[in-house]
Amino acid sequence: MPTSKDVAAAAGVSQSTVSYVMSGKRPISEKTRKKVEAAIEQLTYQPNAGARALASRRTNVLGLVIPLTPDAHVGSLSEFIAVIAATARQHDRDILLVTDEEGTEGLQRVVGQQLCDGLILMQVEADDDRIPVVRKLRVPVVFIGIPNEAEGLSCIDADFALAGRQCIEEFAAAGHQGATVIGWRPESGDRKLNFVDRFLGGAFEQAEASGLALSHVSGSADIASIEAAVDGGIAAADGPPAFASPEEPVLEMLPRILLDRGLKPGVDVSIIGVGTQTKSLGERLRLTTIDLEPRTVSRRAVELLCNFLKDGDGGQRQHLELIPPVVTQRDSTIPSPTH
Amino acid sequence: MPTSKDVAAAAGVSQSTVSYVMSGKRPISEKTRKKVEAAIEQLTYQPNAGARALASRRTNVLGLVIPLTPDAHVGSLSEFIAVIAATARQHDRDILLVTDEEGTEGLQRVVGQQLCDGLILMQVEADDDRIPVVRKLRVPVVFIGIPNEAEGLSCIDADFALAGRQCIEEFAAAGHQGATVIGWRPESGDRKLNFVDRFLGGAFEQAEASGLALSHVSGSADIASIEAAVDGGIAAADGPPAFASPEEPVLEMLPRILLDRGLKPGVDVSIIGVGTQTKSLGERLRLTTIDLEPRTVSRRAVELLCNFLKDGDGGQRQHLELIPPVVTQRDSTIPSPTH
DNA sequence: GCATATCGTCGATGCGTATCGATGAACAGT
DNA sequence: ACTGTTCATCGATACGCATCGACGATATGC
Numbered sequence: 188m189p190t191s192k193d194v195a196a197a198a199g200v201s202q203s204t205v206s207y208v209m210s211g212k213r214p215i216s217e218k219t220r221k222k223v224e225a226a227i228e229q230l231t232y233q234p235n236a237g238a239r240a241l242a243s244r245r246t247n248v249l250g251l252v253i254p255l256t257p258d259a260h261v262g263s264l265s266e267f268i269a270v271i272a273a274t275a276r277q278h279d280r281d282i283l284l285v286t287d288e289e290g291t292e293g294l295q296r297v298v299g300q301q302l303c304d305g306l307i308l309m310q311v312e313a314d315d316d317r318i319p320v321v322r323k324l325r326v327p328v329v330f331i332g333i334p335n336e337a338e339g340l341s342c343i344d345a346d347f348a349l350a351g352r353q354c355i356e357e358f359a360a361a362g363h364q365g366a367t368v369i370g371w372r373p374e375s376g377d378r379k380l381n382f383v384d385r386f387l388g389g390a391f392e393q394a395e396a397s398g399l400a401l402s403h404v405s406g407s408a409d410i411a412s413i414e415a416a417v418d419g420g421i422a423a424a425d426g427p428p429a430f431a432s433p434e435e436p437v438l439e440m441l442p443r444i445l446l447d448r449g450l451k452p453g454v455d456v457s458i459i460g461v462g463t464q465t466k467s468l469g470e471r472l473r474l475t476t477i478d479l480e481p482r483t484v485s486r487r488a489v490e491l492l493c494n495f496l497k498d499g500d501g502g503q504r505q506h507l508e509l510i511p512p513v514v515t516q517r518d519s520t521i522p523s524p525t526h
Numbered sequence: 527m528p529t530s531k532d533v534a535a536a537a538g539v540s541q542s543t544v545s546y547v548m549s550g551k552r553p554i555s556e557k558t559r560k561k562v563e564a565a566i567e568q569l570t571y572q573p574n575a576g577a578r579a580l581a582s583r584r585t586n587v588l589g590l591v592i593p594l595t596p597d598a599h600v601g602s603l604s605e606f607i608a609v610i611a612a613t614a615r616q617h618d619r620d621i622l623l624v625t626d627e628e629g630t631e632g633l634q635r636v637v638g639q640q641l642c643d644g645l646i647l648m649q650v651e652a653d654d655d656r657i658p659v660v661r662k663l664r665v666p667v668v669f670i671g672i673p674n675e676a677e678g679l680s681c682i683d684a685d686f687a688l689a690g691r692q693c694i695e696e697f698a699a700a701g702h703q704g705a706t707v708i709g710w711r712p713e714s715g716d717r718k719l720n721f722v723d724r725f726l727g728g729a730f731e732q733a734e735a736s737g738l739a740l741s742h743v744s745g746s747a748d749i750a751s752i753e754a755a756v757d758g759g760i761a762a763a764d765g766p767p768a769f770a771s772p773e774e775p776v777l778e779m780l781p782r783i784l785l786d787r788g789l790k791p792g793v794d795v796s797i798i799g800v801g802t803q804t805k806s807l808g809e810r811l812r813l814t815t816i817d818l819e820p821r822t823v824s825r826r827a828v829e830l831l832c833n834f835l836k837d838g839d840g841g842q843r844q845h846l847e848l849i850p851p852v853v854t855q856r857d858s859t860i861p862s863p864t865h
Numbered sequence: 866g867c868a869t870a871t872c873g874t875c876g877a878t879g880c881g882t883a884t885c886g887a888t889g890a891a892c893a894g895t
Numbered sequence: 896a897c898t899g900t901t902c903a904t905c906g907a908t909a910c911g912c913a914t915c916g917a918c919g920a921t922a923t924g925c
Contacts, residue, residue: 188640190911201875206913213914216873233638237579238911241880246576248641251623255608265604269594272623281641282623284590284611299572301527302587302620409810410782436778443749471748529881540905545883552884555903577881580910 189230197226209234240301248281249492250303252317254310255288263463263481267309267331270485278493280304291320298324305492307331311342313381327495329488333381339505341495343488345463345479346509347382351389353477353514354459355397358429361457361521365400366429367420369413369437386433386461400425410444413437417444427521429457435468442472442519458519465515473518483510528569536565548573579640587620588831589642591633591656593649594625602802602820606648606670609824617832619643630659637663644831646670650681652720666834668827672720678844680834682827684802684818685848686721690728692816692853693798694736697768700796700860704739705768706759708752708776725772725800739764749783752776756783766860768796774807781811781858797858804854812857822849 191209195202200219207213208223215223226232240246251271253264272282283303285293287310294317297303304326308317311332318336321328330342358366368390371383387403394401402423404416420428428450432438438460442452450456453473460469465476487508495504530548534541539558546552547562554562565571579585590610592603611621622642624632626649633656636642643665647656650671657675660667669681697705707729710722726742733740741762743755759767767789771777777799781791789795792812799808804815826847834843 188638192911202912203876203914204874207874210913213874214872219873231638233635235580235911236639236641237576237585238880239913240576241574241580241882241910242912242914244880244913248622253604253608253611255612265592265607268604268607268623269592269625272592272625273594273627276625276628281636283587284607284621284623286608286611286615288612289615296572297620299527299570300575302575439775439778531881541882542884542906543904546904549883552904553902558903574881577910578883580880580912581882581884583883583910 188235189232191232191234194223194226194230194232197230198222244301245304245496246301247279248283248303249275249489250283250285250294250297250306252285252287252294252306252308255286264309266464267481267485270482271307271489274486274489275493278489280493291317294320294324298326304496305329307488307492310380312379314379327492329492329495331484331488333385333507333509335381337505337507341491341504341506343484343491343506343508344382344510345481345484346511347385347479348389348392349509350461350477350479350512351386351391352393353512354431354461355390355393355399355401357459357475357477357514357516357520358431358457359393359397359399360523361429362524363399363427363429363457363521364425365402365423366394366431366457367416367423368401368403368431369416369420369441370432370434371405390431410440413440414444417441417448421448421450427455427457429459429520431459431461433461435462435464438462438468438472438474442474452519453521455521457521460519461512469515469517475517475520476515478513478515480510480513527574528571530571530573533562533565533569533571536569537561583640584643584835585640586618587622587642588614588828589622589624589633589636589645591624591626591645591647594627603648605803606820606824609821610646610828613825613828614832617828619832630656633659633663637665643835644668646827646831649719651718653718666831668831668834670823670827672724672846672848674720676844676846680830680843680845682823682830682845682847682849683721684820684823685850686724686818687728687731688848689800689816689818689851690725690730691732692851693770693800694729694732694738694740696798696814696816696853696855696859697770697796698732698736698738699862700768701863702738702766702768702796702860703764704741704762705733705770705796706755706762707740707742707770708755708759708780709771709773710744729770749779752779753783756780756787760787760789766795768798770798770800772800774801774803777801777807777811777813781813791858792860794860796860799858800851808854808856814856814859815854817852817854819849819852 191205192202195205200223204219205223208215208220253268275282283297285297306326306328308328309331311330311334313335315334318334330340331344333342333344391401420430430441441458445452445456452458458474460474460476463479463481465478469476491506530544531541534544539562543558544562547554547559592607614621622636624636645665645667647667648670650669650673652674654673657673669679670683672681672683730740759769769780780797784791784795791797797813799813799815802818802820804817808815830845
């Protein structure tokens with residue numbers, strides 16, 4: 188492996204000049220820069236990350252804390268991870284993986300060993316144990332998810348409350364008097380993740396504002412329970428029924444189940460799919476969808492962290508950013524009567 | 527941040543003694559070890575990773591190359607990643623993420639900058655561009671997936687061929703004369719990943735050996751095409767039909783579709799689910815499954831790489847390891863008549 | 866013409882650790 | 896008591912880079 192010393196020798200300059208050519212922190216004449224760059228090219232020189240970290244006190248690495256729990260491994264998680272890694276590269280940084288299996292010691296470890304300059308925490312719970320630890324860390328941290336006590340923290344997430352409101356707005360615009368949300372069973376684990384409450388909160392709030400009767404039934408993957416939920420929704424409806432769900436299996440079967448009951452989606456009944464990967468599903472089933480834009484959330488998390496690092500102070504500032512979901516109207520919602 | 531010098535001062539020894547206490551590479555008396563350990567504890571000392579990498583020429587970090595392409599983001603990918611990260615920690619190593627968006631230059635970069643001591647490549651294609659680059663790298667590399675030219679490389683994957691054989695064996699034992707595999711549409715992208723061919727190769731081979739008529743139809747997510755495939759399978763069957771599929775949506779609907787036709791799984795027809803996350807699906811639908819054990823594949827990949835690194839020579843050896851799939855008999859296959 | 870500012874480069878130093886050679890102490894054998 | 900060992904520890908050095916102060920060479924002011 189060639190070193191910057193080798194490059195210096197090849198270019199006939201001093202090692203420090205090579206360093207300044209690479210960093211641009213001091214002016215270098217066109218002539219010597221060319222020489223140095225040629226030497227770098229020829230030797231295929233790449234700076235040693237360890238030495239660089241040691242001397243500059245920055246690693247250019249971001250720690251990403253991911254959940255290890257298998258039940259959380261929905262498809263979107265890997266998309267989050269990949270987008271975060273790709274965005275980090277655009278800012279000339281790399282991603283070090285930390286699983287939450289290590290717990291809070293893992294955070295202290297990667298920061299203490301100076302393996303990374305900052306952290307991104309995924310799957311942040313409403314009352315996350317890691318928050319008190321994070322507050323003491325000397326590096327900036329960005330949360331993906333909104334804990335209850337977000338004071339002084341930097342948090343980014345999809346705007347679930349807005350998604351709930353948008354959902355009801357769509358139904359109201361289509362002339363529905365009532366709607367049913369199927370899914371997000373309030374299991375023990377789900378209670379910790381408050382996005383369910385945020386979505387339902389927004390939905391119920393908007394339902395009240397729009398004078399629309401909203402009910403929520405916890406979905407389940409088996410067909411019978413979905414059918415029961417659908418029948419309940421139809422019976423309760425005062426006019427054409429409307430259904431929304433954030434669960435893919437539910438959405439997959441909903442059109443079929445409704446057609447079996449003589450209800451054509453987009454004509455006699457409305458369906459809205461909510462989720463993180465709604466595009467392919469929505470296009471295939473021609474479903475109106477509300478996408479939570481996980482790629483944008485991921486990208487912004489990295490950008491925010493990089494901004495904190497660029498400012499140099501290393502301290503984390505309070506920041507709350509909610510990414511607006513994207514509504515895509517397709518054929519599963521009844522057209523607005525006003526049009 | 528305290529340094530090993532601070533620890534040395536607090537313990538009243540030299541810095542090198544602290545280093546030897548931590549590495550154990552030279553004998554240290556019980557007394558001084560206790561003193562040093564106490565000082566480490568009290569100062570919450572953690573060695574600086576950059577300095578350590580610089581001095582020891584090892585980073586204790588493994589690079590993990592993941593696909594960025596969204597269509598590959600099935601749920602199992604994040605499970606792979608998390609298991610790899612957790613296993614790496616058990617070997618006192620961390621994981622640096624590299625997306626294949628960077629291409630082969632990404633590999634050369636992380637190795638050239640000495641950000642990691644070795645690499646794990648996921649989603650290896652039959653004729654992967656990265657192979658010639660990997661051969662020139664000076665660090666050990668483990669492939670997850672089996673390329674066509676595996677000479678001199680270290681590869682690990684699920685044994686898809688065995689899964690195919692096991693599948694047919696199950697059907698044959700249940701007394702079936704024929705079977706249909708639904709799924710794995712041979713699209714452009716899928717051709718590069720040869721596991722489809724490996725599975726089907728094993729299945730057809732075993733079908734011939736067992737005198738069983740096997741056909742394969744590319745599945746699709748919409749219900750109509752699945753129903754068509756099912757009807758085809760029923761019509762072609764000489765005796766009770768049998769179906770296998772590696773696609774979750776197909777498996778989700780298969781029992782329902784068959785019941786609609788008056789065929790009860792496990793009595794009039796057999797179903798086998800093949801995949802990387804078959805447990806919850808299999809238990810819910812009471813499906814006999816063949817699981818490809820992604821967790822084992824991931825774990826073994828890390829262990830293999832760590833072994834290469836432990837041996838010190840840094841060279842990669844040829845190695846081919848196929849993880850046997852696990853057959854779990856539940857209620858969707860017709861009981862063997864011989865029992 | 867000299868004093869002063871600006872530019873481009875060099876040498877020296879430090880970052881925190883691992884590791885090698887050396888040193889001194891304790892100890893066994895004669 | 897003297898040499899030869901083994902054991903525990905220390906001091907010095909190197910790892911590769913960033914960065915600071917210094918210095919010579921030009922350019923700018925009057």
